[in-house]
């Protein structure tokens with residue numbers, strides 16, 4: 001069976017990012033100051049981010065030009081390929097057409113450099129010397145370390161302790177790019193010390209690592225903070241994925257009936273889905289959009305849409321998002337990038353407006369899907385990406401039951417070459433599904449800040 005691949009030329013690399021804030025039927029709820037509970041202004045964010053990124057965070061312009069310096073770097077691996085998954089279709093015996101956009105061709109193996117590069121660029125332009133950040137499984141940390149190396153910025157990464165110990169190869173990659181990697185919670189920050197005082201054995205969480213990185217950036221004028229997901233400007237940068245996919249599906253003579261992507265903080269999901277959703281909001285053809293999250297960290301399907309902190313030590317502003325509570329420490333599932341208590345406010349907003357359907361999947365079913373994808377399409381999906389694959393296969397099987405030849409588009413957001421331990425555990429039969437109990441949900445949500 002011949003491979004069907006849609007490859008754009010370099011000249012077709014997008015020259016602007018798409019900002020869905022221009023097309024929302026209802027604007028995003030305001031971000032609030034944690035003390036006054038009043039809407040914050042750009043000045044409140046200035047200690048953490050350069051002005052250019054703060055402007056993008058609040059912009060309602062539909063198109064935001066991609067700087068030439070950033071496009072030059074994107075060109076190393078972009079435009080990324082779009083494939084038709086014909087061997088997977090055949091294995092499933094489905095009448096559906098499955099297309100996947102492959103972001104694993106970037107230097108760090110995922111979609112994350114799409115935002116790491118512009119974030120490093122704007123920080124360098126603003127005279128920043130060092131970036132502080134957090135990382136879970138290490139995909140974001142390695143992407144920012146790569147981007148920092150290109151622009152001559154120091155990078156300090158607080159890595160969730162369980163991953164620091166279990167994923168030494170990602171750590172080695174970050175250090176090779178020149179970053180300093182610290183296991184979180186650490187003794188280096190007040191936030192880390194306070195967690196360790198109460199829980200000396202804490203294995204960490206993204207919420208704790210964010211607190212450490214934010215604290216360092218807030219206290220050092222030469223250091224700014226960088227986040228790999230959740231924020232509006234991060235989701236904006238990822239829209240190159242969907243913009244390219246639109247042109248590639250046009251080459252294929254198709255338009256998607258369903259788009260499926262996994263959601264941790266929502267950036268790869270927004271990246272592929274928002275340009276299509278934007279067309280729908282401007283009166284174009286409707287498309288079903290499915291957000292797939294892990295059953296062990298079911299933010300969109302079982303969390304509450306409410307104001308909450310982005311971090312555990314409550315240093316960040318309050319944002320309205322689906323949340324499991326900022327002190328929630330999810331089970332140690334292998335999809336480290338999906339273990340975040342909150343969600344990108346833009347993703348939560350479109351879910352709340354009924355424009356997106358969230359679903360949750362268990363990790364065993366996801367690894368089964370990932371292994372089938374590897375055997376049919378040859379690419380080993382990252383544990384996070386197996387959630388998108390599972391969701392895609394389930395849609396394709398529905399099409400088979402209903403006898404419908406729908407067009408399914410998914411985002412294969414990263415490869416799993418650094419996650420082979422996860423596949424070994426899956427093969428050895430030692431992975432477990434974690435059911436999230438109603439009691440856990442209630443406990444985690446009991447501590448939500450009151451806003452009214």
Ligand SMILES: *Cc1c(COP(=O)(O)O)cnc(C)c1O
Pocket residue numbers: 110111112139140228229230262263264265266267268269337338382384385413414415
């Ligand atoms: C970080 C990461 C995710 C989760 O983050 P989103 O912002 O939800 O995309 C998913 N997949 C991969 C491969 C990642 O590196």
